[in-house]
Amino acid sequence: MNRTQKLRKAMPWLYKLYLWIQRGPMHEVNLIKVACSDYWRYRKYSFRDKTSSVDLDNLTSVIIKYAHSIEKGFSMPEFRPGFGRSVLEALIVQMAKYDSQGYDHQTLAYQKAQSVLAEYISCHKAIDYDLGEFRDVLMPWVDESSGVGGYTEINGNEMLASAAGDFAACAISRRSVRNYRDKRVNMDDIRDAVRIARQTPSACNRQCWHTYIIRDPEMRANVLALQNGNRGFGHCADFVAVITADMKGFAGAGERHGTYIDGGLYAMSLMYALHYKGIGTCPLNWMVLPSVDKKLRQLLRLSPSENTIMMISGGLILDHFRVAKSARKSIDDQLTIL
Numbered sequence: 001m002n003r004t005q006k007l008r009k010a011m012p013w014l015y016k017l018y019l020w021i022q023r024g025p026m027h028e029v030n031l032i033k034v035a036c037s038d039y040w041r042y043r044k045y046s047f048r049d050k051t052s053s054v055d056l057d058n059l060t061s062v063i064i065k066y067a068h069s070i071e072k073g074f075s076m077p078e079f080r081p082g083f084g085r086s087v088l089e090a091l092i093v094q095m096a097k098y099d100s101q102g103y104d105h106q107t108l109a110y111q112k113a114q115s116v117l118a119e120y121i122s123c124h125k126a127i128d129y130d131l132g133e134f135r136d137v138l139m140p141w142v143d144e145s146s147g148v149g150g151y152t153e154i155n156g157n158e159m160l161a162s163a164a165g166d167f168a169a170c171a172i173s174r175r176s177v178r179n180y181r182d183k184r185v186n187m188d189d190i191r192d193a194v195r196i197a198r199q200t201p202s203a204c205n206r207q208c209w210h211t212y213i214i215r216d217p218e219m220r221a222n223v224l225a226l227q228n229g230n231r232g233f234g235h236c237a238d239f240v241a242v243i244t245a246d247m248k249g250f251a252g253a254g255e256r257h258g259t260y261i262d263g264g265l266y267a268m269s270l271m272y273a274l275h276y277k278g279i280g281t282c283p284l285n286w287m288v289l290p291s292v293d294k295k296l297r298q299l300l301r302l303s304p305s306e307n308t309i310m311m312i313s314g315g316l317i318l319d320h321f322r323v324a325k326s327a328r329k330s331i332d333d334q335l336t337i338l
Ligand SMILES: Cc1cc2nc3c(=O)[nH]c(=O)nc-3n(C[C@H](O)[C@H](O)[C@H](O)COP(=O)(O)O)c2cc1C
Pocket: 068, 072, 174, 175, 176, 177, 178, 228, 229, 230, 282, 283, 284, 285, 286, 310, 323, 324, 326
């Protein structure tokens, strides 16, 4: 018999009081404690904005983010000559900061940035577009030797074959697709993808997620207007999926991140399943402040207890298209065996 069971037997009135304290005041105290802990930890280890990195991890992630933003430009439906100038300028400032702090150049982040800049110059050269004096600003930071940045040409049929292959082939061939065929996706395929994705495990099998598929052009445009990462390609998508998860399925302070964990796992399964069904997808972040979140809630009439996890744009893939290289860190960087 444990202590609570002993208390229940010996002094039932005290046990009732104990339960009341646990479920009432203690629950409130726990919620405040975890909110404060989340606040302090995020405040300590994240950084205010892209210019205020305080350590190598912050800086590396800013460089990757800026370089990726340029890399994405190569995979858009239309190549916009001279694109991304302000991002390039910001990238160079961060590379200079990296340099001045004496960090190693043989890292994925730095090499990716150098190689994305090299690709930027060569893409413009290929179409005889004169970058003017800006080319001289970029040149000192260019190095194409690593080849880890830029774009990859994709053959649509090969991608479809891999997607329908074994799991490793399907997972490895999935890429963020930002260029879609002008043809409607069959809704039966989406239903089938949801059938596959619902096998996602969830804490105690609660399955608190929901998928909204937005096909209506006006509503799709309104939803995408609230999302900050689909410029240049969102308008070509056949549909936008909004993945939500409901907080009503979770209890107690310890489960406060449940919607994001179960919902995130589900969103990934859905992307694999859509890929398996031959539908190209691009995950779209929903990392927004409450004021923007409120607008989406109103637009989609979401329940107040639903958290939006992320969005996914989707459409049929083309015969040939480009994707951003998005090189991965090494396995050793990502794996510790204890
Ligand atoms: C949570 C999440 C949010 C993302 N948000 C965006 C976005 O807003 N716009 C975009 O173009 N790509 C977005 N991406 C796609 C990433 O840039 C992409 O997954 C990454 O570069 C790896 O490339 P891959 O998907 O081709 O393997 C997002 C990915 C994730 C997982």
